[in-house]
Amino acid sequence: MCGIAGILNFADDRPLDTDILEAMGDRMVHRGPDSAGIWRSQDGRCGLGHRRLSIIDLSDAASQPMVNSDGDVTIVFNGEIYNHAEIRRKLEALGKYEWQTDHSDTEVLLHAYEEWGLDCIDRFYGMFAFAVFDGRQPDKPVLHLVRDRVGVKPLYLTRTQAGEWLFASEIRALFAHPALTPEMDRTAFWHYLTFIVAPAPLTMFRGVFKLPAGFRVTIDHNGRATAERYWDCVSSASNTISESDLGEDEAADQLLALLRKSVSRRMVSDVPFGALLSGGIDSSLNVALMSELMDRPVSTFTVGYKKHDDFNEFHHARRVAERYGTQHHEILIDDKEAQDFLPLLVELQDEPIADNVCIPLYFLAKLVRDSGTTVVQVGEGADEHFLGYWWCAHYRDKYEQVYKPARGGQSPGFLRRLRNLIASPIRPESAEDKEIVTRALSGQELFWGGAACWWGDLREKLTPNTEPFRQIVNCPVEGLFDKSHQDLDSHEVVRSYLGPLTGSLAKPEVLQKISYLESKIRLPEHLLMRVDKMTMAHSIEARVPFLDHDIVEFAARLPLSYKLSGNMGKNLLKKVATRFLDEDTIYRKKQGFGAPMDRWFTEDSFGKQCRTAYERSPLRQEGFFDDDFVMGMLREQTSRGGGNGFHLWTILNAVLWHAHWVEGRADTF
Template sequence: MCGICGVFEFGANQRPVEETTLIRMRDTMTHRGPDDAGTYISPDGRVGLGHRRLSIVDLSPAGRQPMSNEDGSVWITFNGEIYNHARLRVDLERKGHTYRSRTDTETLVHLYEEEGADFVRLLEGMFAIGLWDARKGELLLVRDRIGIKPLYYAVLPGTILFGSEIKAILAHPRVSRRIDLAAFYHYLTFIAAPAPRTLFQGIHKIPPATRVTIDRKGAIRAETYWDPLDAPPEEGARYEDEEYSAARVRDLLGRAIEKRMMADVPFGVFLSGGLDSSANVALMARLMNRPVRTFSVGFKDHPSYNEFHYARKVAALFSTDHHEVEIGSRDLLDFMPDLIFHQDEPIADWVCVPLHYVARLARQTGTIVVQVGEGSDEQFFGYDHYVRFYRNQARYFRRLMKLPRAVRRAAYEGARGLAFLLHRGGDRLDLLRSAAREETFFWGGAIAWREEEKRRLLSLDARLRIDGLNSHDVVLEIDRQAMKRLQDDDFGKRMIYLELRNRLAELLLMRVDKITMASSVEARVPFLDHALVEFTMRLPTDLKIRGGRTKYLLKKAMTGLLPEEIIHRPKQGFGAPVKEWLRGELYGEAFSAVMHSRLRQENLLDYDHVERLFLAHRASSRDHSWHLWTLYNLSRWYDHWIAREAA
């Protein structure tokens, strides 16, 4: 895992890339690559590439980046891991390509020479790539299929900048810092900015499975090179056969874990004791002749959030080398400045806090690579609310949509008034709202502020400036892409497709990347091996939640490998006691940070309404922890990244 950055000067009045600027951009990401660093500037000064290296495969100086082909016409800076690079290398050497290292980076360069931009279709792994083709005069930027690795870029007059982190782009002296109002509006709903926007105006994130080509005149072309619903069915696959599909899932997951054990440094697993992380441990243990290193995190003052009992049971069963850390509210407060720094833009998921401490624990033991369980819940219907949405769509939403729109609107307005009086809402109100407004029923697994809630939150001035925006448009565009590709009317597949394209890529995977890399730890995600994703996307949803049980198929796949107590334990989820902290130790800090933030100068929020939310939450009359954490992250981000620079 590494940090990459670059500058492409394409303007008529082009200025040569300054090495001091390139190094400054690169070294904002030293945490991503503390082991080595390199730069390349083209002979004509038009292109500069930077790289920070976290050495994992081929630890020798031969693995230094940026790296070129034999004649220096192709240069690359690369972040990630290519798990099939050894197989690709055999064919490339047969074709006459000469290697100087054992790295996967060198395989990328030679594969590009053979395949052009389509080389990405042959890769198995996670990656963010910046590649300069001097012969064509083109810069190629690529993000992996699922979006495990981040990649950002900015367009200035005559200049393109890119980086693994936004802070690398911000280090360029010509980049200004202003809040992007559309990204801000959507962040309030999705608790992360959907691609291609970021909270910084003019800085874009490359969506998953996208390659961006910039030619010598600065023309930009973006293309999607993969979609899980476009993959052809496996030959001979029996997707509706429960026994076959469970065995196939177990086989594909085992292969994914084995591929992700490729490393010349120590590796391990983050273990909560839930089904996903326990499956990672069980399948890895079968492949190793030494104990698996496992790491768990818990909470000192809130034992109901702890999963140590289950983690210890799994650790004992597989004789792992187990490590634990406990944290409290003081640890959250100590970590907040670093959290804001490493996130670059707000990711309002409080899992970032325990994730930081368990990643730091891993690094303290000398563990450089970990496998994590992200992606399992989304593919296998691991949340109860997924099941509720899926069933409510079939039982109620379709029937409601057959009623006249006036009737649907009247039903919603009546229910909304009653919900306001009773301080209740829930799934049924969401259902009526979507039917009345003819919106997509499912918006995602982590929705903070709905549209009417945002209208109460925003100032009058902000509502006028943002008039016309609706976060449903983000959902609708992704849902249309799913319906265009689906061969059946399985609403569950549409739900999972939306999660893969938005919440998973821009929230869950970004929290994993940014927070683990803050401790110079590489996280690998076996459940998101693209072969496994392609297989699970073809499975009927009823096979995943048979009998209303979440993760039915995955549980069946793990039967005989894990104890029944682990397979069928109630889902707890990897969380943090932020609701309680915001009523106690964290209340004063969060209230002050939000109410006295320089974000107020933007005149975006109704701070009287915000204060009422704080008071209601502290009084325990309502649980506003999700809303308040969103605003707390936003305010701290603004003060660090926008206001401080302006000052």
């Protein structure tokens, strides 16, 4: 795991400034504290920078940037290629390459690119973001930028007004370039309020873009950049396996074999590794499978809050730790240190991720680092691809009971009830159905995301004036930006992903749409980025076994009943888990892992700080929000708790981010 950066200038003959490149790397020391390196092409047009966190092959020979023996291909690489040893054997058998390292996966990537070009990606199991400068045609050099299939590792890019291309593992590195000044992207802000993150390729910084998961960008010798999706996992009715073709027991055996292989791949390391353990099924199964493969106890890590026992999962984690004899570590954090962390949080996030799980995750990563561990396995991805969230069954039922009949315009009696529902005052028991009917009758998708925040009537109250959000997005990369993201209608983003699938999916279609949409927005830009940013803040590498692409592709083809059976999600995964875990661990209600934000708002000091931060924010002063509505919600939440902590934190996270990155305030909170 590392931080990478680069500058490419085909706009004029000026050689790039290596001091700027070095400064870009220095802004990511936390991603690579072990060493640093820079490289510049002979003509001075391209420069690559690297900050190293040594994981595989700790020798100096494995340092980056890494150049081939002919000096015409150079690479910087963030991530891991788990099957590098297997690929190296195939390359060695060719007898074409001079090997400078004992077992560096970076060198395997370098020679694999020389041998197979960008098709080498198809051979990799891993997480990666890398850049390759290919000068084998001296008059037509190219730069390739690649993000891994599911988006575990981030990669950002921009182009200056002078025509220089910049890229980096973190947005903060880009702003080491003197030509760039942080400015909020207003269109991205609109969508952020819906999804709690800016959907790729947008970022919250105007002119800065992120590669979506499974994408690569090529910049040619003329400075022209083009994007291409090289991997996608799309379900369909035709490729969904039937229950008669694959029995549930056989499917469980196949899933277990894939999980064992995935966990084993992610144990390749020359430094100590362990696992984050909540005591839920996903992290517990990780620990169980790791224990099978290790001749020493697994190091496990759990976080909790002082004075908020109902948020803590210590009891469940300890039971799994005792069962597998792990070397277990725990940390308790108090409200003050968690709240004092918020100014640093928005700096580390780069762009806001309005998920308060980022807070305990930061302290958990610190515990990992303090223990001497460098690599951990985490449980992200299982719920999305095996339909593990409670709301998967909820959306299925709403699809059948409300959405589908509304779209079909069924009986006169049903139409009469719909008209009455739409015309009625919003009541707690009917507000959601009213929104679902509105979506159905307007041709919108039912599902907008597992963490959709401001939508429907609440959104209309929050942002009745759209003018402050209007801004043209000029993306300099051809094929990267879908025009649907330009609209101040977040459903158009949803439609761009789900619309083409309608009519081709297994029934009920909403279930396969859930997994697909989650893999495009929430998983790569929210869940995986909160893990990346908070673990890398402490130079910790997080690996995600449930997102091995073999598992993702297998899950996409499973009968829906093997994932969601009745109201029980992750059905097949739970069947596998019965071989390793007790029933309470497998079947207890999913607890989640966050911060007591609703309670914090009711505390006098925290509530006052939140109101002060909002009241002085340009986001308020420029009219992005209906001020009376937000202030009323804040007063209600801070006085007696209104259950709006999630919505208010989404606003506050953006307010604090804007104060730090755009306004440059030292007193963010």
